[in-house]
Amino acid sequence: MDFYLILFFLFSGIFLGWKINKDNYFLKLSDKITKLGLVILLAAMGADLGSNEEIFRQLGQIGLQALLFAIFTIIFSVLLLYFFAKLILVKGLTSGTKKQVDNPEGGGNITFLIFFSVIMGIIIGRFWLQAEFHSILAPLINYSLALLLFGVGVDIGASREILADLKVLGWKILAIPFLIAVGTLIGSVLIGFLLGFAVGESAAVGSGFGWYSLSGVLISNLHGPELGSLAFLTNVFRELLTVILIPVIAKYMGGLAAIAPGGATTMDVTLPLIKEAGGEAVVIPAFISGAVLSTLVPILVPFFLNL
Template identity: 45%
Template sequence: MTWFVLIAIVVGVVFGKWVMPAGWEAHLDVITSAALCIMLFGVGIDIGSQREAWSRLWKMGLKVFLVPLMVCIGSLGGAALAGIALGMPFNESAAIGAGFGWYSLSGVLLAKIYSVEIGALAFLTNVSRELMAFLLIPLLAARVGKMAAVAPGGATTMDTTLPLIARVTDPDTAVIALVNGTVLSSLVPLLVPLFINI
């Protein structure tokens, strides 16, 4: 699965840099949206048909919200620690960490309300986070545990990394991943401005 992801990205970079005719960039957004919709529709069917998993989620209750809480604490703490190592102010590193992998939103938000440089850094950091998530999810699911496989994706576990998590874990974990991504995604537009203004 990791090779599948790596090869797809390399093919994309090569295509974008040397093959793609100029002016196609605008169409890429349409293609991603369409691909994402088709994929999520399929994932939705898969999740919806797991009735047993839904009843189990109901029994799990509030425990399910512990996963996004821990991912949030871990992301902010980790980014702040990295910030100290890189000599960055706390507000910048924490706000970038609060992007939780949602690179488009965190990048644009920070570029608008703070500075273009930090916006670009937030974009690249969260792109890297998504790439790392794609590479780590299959490894974590196989070696560490299913819950650990939900952690690296952050906000992306409700869309782009959800199909991968669903494939390498089980339906229960896919439902938790969906909840995790939804909670974290709704926190991004709140926490990014909050931390940058500290």
């Protein structure tokens, strides 16, 4: 989705949420609509991945390498952000959300819902989706994402305490994408070294930050199709693992740490997931982080390939 459309839907929701009363029935209704939209979005994303023949062709050749790259980038970015959150001690961002603490089953339910939606989507896309219906997946993803971003914005606008959390973070909010980028690069270079890749190649693969379409094309054009395919599949796996892991990380390591796995995707696709699992307080930091990391992708990928 276009960046300006993302801003429009998100901030339109924030404005509406700010204007209406916190006890308004619309807020309760929007939460239910958001959850329904989340299921539709995840199922459509899964179907889109499942119907992508290129992904399945590459799985046999570089699937394990790509999975390891994705796992290492997530682990190190999460750890760096987790310890940063503990250091700054921001209430509501350094621990699990209130909903998860008060109702342990809630975290498990959202995790199951996310996992089930994605897996069912992949199965449907792989085995049952007819070719003539594939063209509707992209609009379905965009429309459901627009609805979700609007709903997320409404929740943010209705939660006045978010401003207090943002004031505590201050300039440190920019440290979030920096730490995610550093953790990603450490993880990708480390696993790349173990797998026999050059430092520049490994760093370039990690510098996709989950934006698989752009990073795969850039690396294919600037280096070669083999490394480009690895980058593409690595960042596909990163997005897929992010969808599954966000609720778990938010529950056990805090809402702020849950921003880390998504990388560039926290600006759009994974933003509603972060809100559901980590609470409204982490939505603005997640959005800013995703925007910064998305900007860095076309800068860092060529830079590391020229090392």
